[in-house]
Amino acid sequence: MSKEEYRIVKGQVMVPYELALGRTWSEFYDYLKEEKIMGKKCGKCSRVLVPPRSFCPRCFEDMDEWVEVSQEGVVETWVYVNMPFFAQEIKIPFISAQIRLDGSDTGFIHQVAGIDLSDFDSVRETVKLGGRVKAVWSKEKKGNILDIAYFEPVK
Amino acid sequence: MGKAVAIIGTGQTKHGRRSDVCYPDLVKEAVSAALMDAGITLKDIDGVVLGTMPSMMEGVSSTHFYFAEAMGAVGKPVMKVETCGSTGQSIGHCGFFWVASGMADIVLVVGSEKMSEGDGQATMTTVFDPFFQRTFAAGAPGVFTMQSMEWMYRFKIPEEKGREAAAMISVSNHDNAMDNPYAHIRTRVTMDDVKNARVITYPVRLLDVCPASDGACAVVFASERTAKKICKKPAWIKGLGFRGEEFFYGESDKAIWMSATEAAKEAYQQAGIRNPMKQLDVAELYNPFTYQEMIFYECFGFCPRGEAPDYVLKGAFKKGGQLPCCPSGGTLCTNPIGATGLIRLAEAALQVTGKAGARQVEGAKLALSHAMGGVDQFNAVTILGSKL
Amino acid sequence: MRRVAITHVAQSSGAESRESLMDFTYQINREILDKAGLKREDVGCIIAGSADIFHSGLSCANAFDWDGIGAFLKEGSRAEESAMSFIYGCMRILSGHYDTVLVTALVKGSENPDNDPITSFYGDPFYLRPVGINESVVAAMQMRQYMERYKVTEEQCAKVAVKNLANALFNPYADRKRRVSLKDVMSSERVYDPLKALECAPKSDGVVSVLLASESRAKKLTKKPVWFAGYGCSMDHFNPGDRDLLNGQLKTAAAAAYKMAGVRDPKKKIDVAEVCEPYAFQELLWCEQLGFCGEGGGGKLIDSGATQMDGALPVNPSGGVLATNPYPARGLYRIAEAALQIKGEAGEHQVGKKVKTALAHSTHGFGGQCHSVVILSA
Numbered sequence: 010m011s012k013e014e015y016r017i018v019k020g021q022v023m024v025p026y027e028l029a030l031g032r033t034w035s036e037f038y039d040y041l042k043e044e045k046i047m048g049k050k051c052g053k054c055s056r057v058l059v060p061p062r063s064f065c066p067r068c069f070e071d072m073d074e075w076v077e078v079s080q081e082g083v084v085e086t087w088v089y090v091n092m093p094f095f096a097q098e099i100k101i102p103f104i105s106a107q108i109r110l111d112g113s114d115t116g117f118i119h120q121v122a123g124i125d126l127s128d129f130d131s132v133r134e135t136v137k138l139g140g141r142v143k144a145v146w147s148k149e150k151k152g153n154i155l156d157i158a159y160f161e162p163v164k
Numbered sequence: 165m166g167k168a169v170a171i172i173g174t175g176q177t178k179h180g181r182r183s184d185v186c187y188p189d190l191v192k193e194a195v196s197a198a199l200m201d202a203g204i205t206l207k208d209i210d211g212v213v214l215g216t217m218p219s220m221m222e223g224v225s226s227t228h229f230y231f232a233e234a235m236g237a238v239g240k241p242v243m244k245v246e247t248c249g250s251t252g253q254s255i256g257h258c259g260f261f262w263v264a265s266g267m268a269d270i271v272l273v274v275g276s277e278k279m280s281e282g283d284g285q286a287t288m289t290t291v292f293d294p295f296f297q298r299t300f301a302a303g304a305p306g307v308f309t310m311q312s313m314e315w316m317y318r319f320k321i322p323e324e325k326g327r328e329a330a331a332m333i334s335v336s337n338h339d340n341a342m343d344n345p346y347a348h349i350r351t352r353v354t355m356d357d358v359k360n361a362r363v364i365t366y367p368v369r370l371l372d373v374c375p376a377s378d379g380a381c382a383v384v385f386a387s388e389r390t391a392k393k394i395c396k397k398p399a400w401i402k403g404l405g406f407r408g409e410e411f412f413y414g415e416s417d418k419a420i421w422m423s424a425t426e427a428a429k430e431a432y433q434q435a436g437i438r439n440p441m442k443q444l445d446v447a448e449l450y451n452p453f454t455y456q457e458m459i460f461y462e463c464f465g466f467c468p469r470g471e472a473p474d475y476v477l478k479g480a481f482k483k484g485g486q487l488p489c490c491p492s493g494g495t496l497c498t499n500p501i502g503a504t505g506l507i508r509l510a511e512a513a514l515q516v517t518g519k520a521g522a523r524q525v526e527g528a529k530l531a532l533s534h535a536m537g538g539v540d541q542f543n544a545v546t547i548l549g550s551k552l
Numbered sequence: 553m554r555r556v557a558i559t560h561v562a563q564s565s566g567a568e569s570r571e572s573l574m575d576f577t578y579q580i581n582r583e584i585l586d587k588a589g590l591k592r593e594d595v596g597c598i599i600a601g602s603a604d605i606f607h608s609g610l611s612c613a614n615a616f617d618w619d620g621i622g623a624f625l626k627e628g629s630r631a632e633e634s635a636m637s638f639i640y641g642c643m644r645i646l647s648g649h650y651d652t653v654l655v656t657a658l659v660k661g662s663e664n665p666d667n668d669p670i671t672s673f674y675g676d677p678f679y680l681r682p683v684g685i686n687e688s689v690v691a692a693m694q695m696r697q698y699m700e701r702y703k704v705t706e707e708q709c710a711k712v713a714v715k716n717l718a719n720a721l722f723n724p725y726a727d728r729k730r731r732v733s734l735k736d737v738m739s740s741e742r743v744y745d746p747l748k749a750l751e752c753a754p755k756s757d758g759v760v761s762v763l764l765a766s767e768s769r770a771k772k773l774t775k776k777p778v779w780f781a782g783y784g785c786s787m788d789h790f791n792p793g794d795r796d797l798l799n800g801q802l803k804t805a806a807a808a809a810y811k812m813a814g815v816r817d818p819k820k821k822i823d824v825a826e827v828c829e830p831y832a833f834q835e836l837l838w839c840e841q842l843g844f845c846g847e848g849g850g851g852k853l854i855d856s857g858a859t860q861m862d863g864a865l866p867v868n869p870s871g872g873v874l875a876t877n878p879y880p881a882r883g884l885y886r887i888a889e890a891a892l893q894i895k896g897e898a899g900e901h902q903v904g905k906k907v908k909t910a911l912a913h914s915t916h917g918f919g920g921q922c923h924s925v926v927i928l929s930a
Contacts, residue, residue: 015184022223024605026665028660029660058415060412063574064578067410069578069582069622085314086317088305088310089365090306091364091365091366092303092364094283094286097289105310107314115412116415118296118412133366138314138317139317166647166648212787218604218611218612219604219673224673224675224677225603226674226917228787229917229921230676233789237787238787239787240787241784241805243640244633244636246630247614248612249612254629258631258643262643264643264646265642265643265646265647266553266646267643290611291610291611291615293610293616407627408624410618410619423625538614538615539615542615
C-alpha cells in the first residue's frame with residue numbers, strides 16, 4: 010500500500026459550556042444595556058481598565074470604583090480580516106480594532122464598521138491609526154459585547 | 165546559581181504534512197532520533213516531559229496518555245506542561261528544572277503537533293475569552309497584524325520600508341530552510357514573490373506567514389556529571405526566562421512588548437550577557453510572522469527600538485551577518501506549534517555543538533532560542549553555550 | 553539536597569461558584585498571600601495547575617489563568633494536572649533558583665460538561681472513543697475484575713462512599729454534603745453497573761493554592777512548615793487492554809516516593825492518607841497498592857475500621873474526591889489537605905491521632921493510567 014492510500018478519519022467535536030460572568034462582568038453588561046461603557050479604576054495604580062476587572066492584574070488588589078468612560082476613542086491598531094475560519098461569528102470581511110476609549114488606560118477590542126468594507130483601498134482612506142471612532146449601539150440589547158454594534162469613524 | 169544542566173541529544177521528525185503516520189508514531193520518530201543522538205536507551209531516562217497545543221488542536225485531550233508508549237514513558241514519571249505557543253520552550257525549562265532539582269539525572273522532553281489534523285485558527289480563536297474578545301478574534305494572523313501595525317505606527321516606520329524589510333526576512337528564512345533537511349517549506353522565494361503574494365490580513369501576505377506543519381521534536385537533558393561522562397559535546401544551559409502579560413489583548417503595550425523584553429533580560433542576566441548583539445553568535449527566534457520577527461530583534465536588544473528594519477535592510481541578521489537569525493529557516497518555514505519552541509532549542513543546541521550541518525553558523529558558541537505564546541501574551545527565552 | 557516546605561494553604565469550597573473563573577482564582581490567591589503576609593511581587597515564581605478547553609471552554613488555559621493567579625510579568629508555567637504542578641513548584645525551589653513558589657490549581661467543573669464526555673476525549677479517535685470508552689466505563693470494568701479476583705464484595709466497595717461522605721460533613725470546603733447509608737449507596741442508580749451513582753465522584757468547582765518555600769524562607773514565613781519528603785509518579789500503557797487493570801503503576805509510583813522519603817513500612821509510618829478515589833472501590837485498590845494492606849485485602853481493610861477518621865490509618869478525612877471533585881485541581885487538594893493534617897489545622901476533620909507523616913495521591917486517566925504519590929512530613 011502506498012502512502013497516499015493510508016486512511017484518514019474525519020471527526021468533529023462539539024462541547025457545550027455555561028460560563029459564569031461573575032459580578033463585575035455582569036454589571037458591565039447591565040451598563041451596556043443603558044448604553045454606558047464602564048471601566049474600573051485601580052485605587053493603587055489609578056489605571057482605568059475596560060473591560061473592567063474585579064482586581065488589578067498588576068497590583069493584585071481589589072478594584073471597587075466604577076468609572077464611566079467615553080464612547081469615543083482612538084484607534085491604536087486595526088486589522089482587515091479577510092480570512093474565513095471555523096465558527097467565526099462575524100462574516101468576513103470585517104475590521105477588528107484596538108480602541109483606546111477616552112478616559113481609559115487599556116485598549117478595547119471591538120470592530121470598526123458602518124463603512125463600505127468591500128474595497129480595501131477605500132477602507133484605508135477611512136480607517137487610520139490614531140483616527141477617532143465612536144460607538145454605535147444595537148437597538149436590541151442582548152447582554153453581550155455586540156450590544157455595542159460597532160465603532161464608526163468620526164468624520 | 166544552582167546545578168549545571170546540559171542538552172546531550174536532540175531529535176526531530178521530517179516536518180510537513182505527515183499523513184503517512186498516525187500521531188503517536190510521529191512522536192516516536194522524534195524520540196528515537198533523540199535517543200540515538202544522545203547514545204542512550206529508554207532505560208536511561210528518569211522522567212519524561214510532554215507538551216502539545218490544547219485538545220482543541222489535538223482532537224484528543226491530555227495527550228500524555230495517548231503518547232505513553234510513543235514517548236517512552238511507561239513506568240516512568242511524567243510532566244505535562246503547556247503554555248500555548250511557548251509550550252516548546254516551557255517544556256525545555258521543565259526539563260532543565262527537573263534535572264537541576266536533583267530529582268532526575270536524565271530527562272526526555274517531547275513536543276509535538278499535527279496541524280494538518282485540526283483547525284489551527286479556530287483553536288487560536290478559543291484562546292480569546294468568550295465574554296469580550298472572541299467575537300472579534302481573527303486567529304493568529306489578525307492579532308499579529310494588529311501588533312505589527314501598532315509597532316510601525318509608534319516608531320514612524322514608513323509602510324514601504326516595513327514592507328521591504330519584512331520581505332527580506334521572508335526571503336532569507338526561505339533561503340535558510342533550503343539548508344535544513346527537516347524544514348517543511350523548502351522553496352526559494354524572491355522579494356517580488358513576497359510582495360505580490362495573496363493578502364491574508366493587510367499588510368501581511370501569504371509569504372509573511374508560517375505554514376501549518378506536522379512535526380515533533382525531542383531533547384535529552386542531563387546533569388553535569390552525566391553529561392561530562394557520556395556526551396562529547398554537550399550544549400550547556402546558560403540562562404532562561406519566561407514572562408507573561410495580562411490576558412486581555414489591548415491591556416499592555418505590544419509595540420514595546422514587556423514579556424519578550426523581560427524574558428530576555430532575565431535569561432541574559434543569568435547568562436552574563438550585557439551586549440547581546442556582540443556576545444550572541446546565533447539566534448533561533450519564534451517567528452511565525454515576518455513583521456513580528458523585527459519586534460523581537462528590538463525586544464531582545466539586538467537593535468534600538470524602531471530601527472529593526474534598518475538593520476534588516478543592512479543584512480545584519482542574515483547568514484553571514486552580524487547576528488544570524490533562524491539559520492534553520494525558522495518558524496516561518498516550519499510550525500508544528502507544540503514542537504516549535506523545542507525545535508528552536510534543539511537548533512540552538514546543534515549550533516553551539518557544531519552539529520548543524522549545512523545550516524551551521526561557523527564557530528557558534530553562544531545561542532539564543534525563543535518561543536512566544538497565547539495572544540501575544542507569553543515569551544520564553546533560553547540561552548545555550550558550548551562551554552560550562 | 554535543599555529542602556522545600558509548604559508554608560501556607562488556601563482553598564475554595566467545591567460548591568458551584570457564581571464568580572467568573574478569573575475572580576474565583578484571584579480570591580484564593582489574594583487570601584494565601586494575605587495569610588503569608590506577602591505581596592505578589594515577593595513570590596519568586598507561580599505555577600498553575602489547570603486543564604484546557606474541555607475543562608474551561610478556553611484553549612491554552614494558562615492564558616486566562618495568568619491574571620487571577622497573580623503572574624503578570626512573573627516567572628511561571630503551567631502543568632495540566634495539579635499534582636504535577638506541585639512537583640514542578642518543588643523542582644523550582646530544589647534547583648536553587650527560587651526561594652518561594654506559589655502553586656495554584658483551578659477549575660469550574662460546574663461550567664463544563666460531565667466527567668464522562670470529557671474523559672471520553674482521552675480516548676484515541678480510532679479505537680477507544682468510537683466504542684464509548686470513558687473513565688467510568690473503564691472503572692466499572694476494573695471494579696468487576698477486582699470483586700471477582702479478590703472476592704471483595706459490592707458492599708465493601710460501597711462502604712468507602714459511606715465513610716468518605718460522612719467525613720465530608722465535617723469539611724466546610726466539601727461539595728457533596730449528604731449523610732448516606734450503605735443502603736443508600738447500594739440502591740443508588742446503577743450508572744455503570746457494578747458502579748452506582750453514589751460511588752462515582754461528582755463534578756465540583758475548586759481553587760486551591762499552596763505556598764512553597766526553601767528551608768530558610770519557610771522558617772521565617774511560618775512556625776509550622778510542612779516538609780516535602782517524597783515523590784513518585786508513573787505512567788501506564790494507554791490502551792486499558794494492554795495492561796492488568798488490577799496491577800497498574802501505583803506500586804511503582806509509591807515505591808519511588810517511599811524510597812525518597814525513607815519510608816520502609818508505610819502501614820506504620822504513614823499517619824494519614826488523602827487518596828484520589830473518583831470511584832469508591834478504587835480507594836480499596838489504591839490502598840493495597842500503597843502498601844496499607846496486602847493484595848486483595850482492601851475489603852477487609854474497610855471492614856476493620858482502620859481507615860475511618862479515628863482509625864489507625866485514616867484515609868480521606870476530607871471526604872476525598874467522592875465528596876469534592878474539581879478534576880484537574882483534585883491532586884493539589886489532596887496535598888493541601890495532607891498538609892493541613894500535619895499542621896493540625898484541618899478543623900473539624902482533623903484526625904484523632906498526631907500526624908507526623910502524611911501521604912497524598914493523585915490519579916487520572918483510564919483505570920488510573922497515571923499515578924502520583926507525595927509524602928509530606930512534620
